[in-house]
Amino acid sequence: MTSRLKTGADLPRPIGLSSVQPDSVDDRAHGVALRWLVIERERHRLEDVWAATEAFMAKSYNWFALSDRERADHPAGQLMEALDRRIAKLGKRNERLLERLLRQPATTPGGIMACLQILAELVHPAENEEAHRLIRQITSALEVRAAAQ
Template identity: 30%
Template sequence: MSDDRINPTAVSRRMLLGAATAAPALSLLPGAEPDPLVARCTDWLAADFERDRLSRRWAALEAWLAEERRWFSLSEAERRRLPEAAEMFEIEERLDRLSEELEQRLESLTHLKATDLHGAASKLVVAARVLLHDAGPSHGLVADAVKVLTTQRRPDCGAPMCSAARTLERACADQIE
């Protein structure tokens, strides 16, 4: 079992790379006008991955400060005086703002209607990401739906039913298994 499986908050390199490739594919589908829903889902995913990156950096700083500067035995005032802690406090403020922003964006996404398969798939990827840390069965339901989208083919030509399907699969790779 990999460390990513042990730590439910870890984001694997595969997931980050998948999300990075998802952004252009979801926003700029061939032969179609960019769908505002797809673009907003892509933006939400990018911000959520930024939140994960910042959280991991914050945790690394805290671990270093605990080991090197006796972080947990310091008062709040002593912690604030440590020059090495400045980045950690900045990250904490950014995470607070980002969490509020993600909540607002998620709320607005719920009011947008998917008009095609790409919009529906984009919403499912966001839902799978939201449910990632929920230990309940709903995450599995959504992740399975994303997996199915990646395998569906058009009967007339055999092309993927959703042209962004492979990218969606990579964006949720660790969530699907």
């Protein structure tokens, strides 16, 4: 069980989904993209719970001084292991959804917006700050435009 503290706080958070509602049944990619975003939000939430649990255990119970066996036997260790499995399962599900999206492009404004939001999640600011900021700028402009219509 490796620490998620290194990555939990620096992950980008999903953009709000308020302006991204399904446009049409004709854009299957839109529904797939929305599912991806919901799953990713849940993954982030679970990673935050995992990190908070580890931080509490490290501070209160000297977690890192315990043996692997002691950590695995502790209820907090069992919770963290269950969270880890769930996070991995959600990650695999999103990988499959992303593969589907690559085969069926979005055809509506809402579908395109949802795909851009996925792109903003995938392009981490630490890896390419300019690209990430540009994607966020585009999605914000599209949200404003959609709200004005």
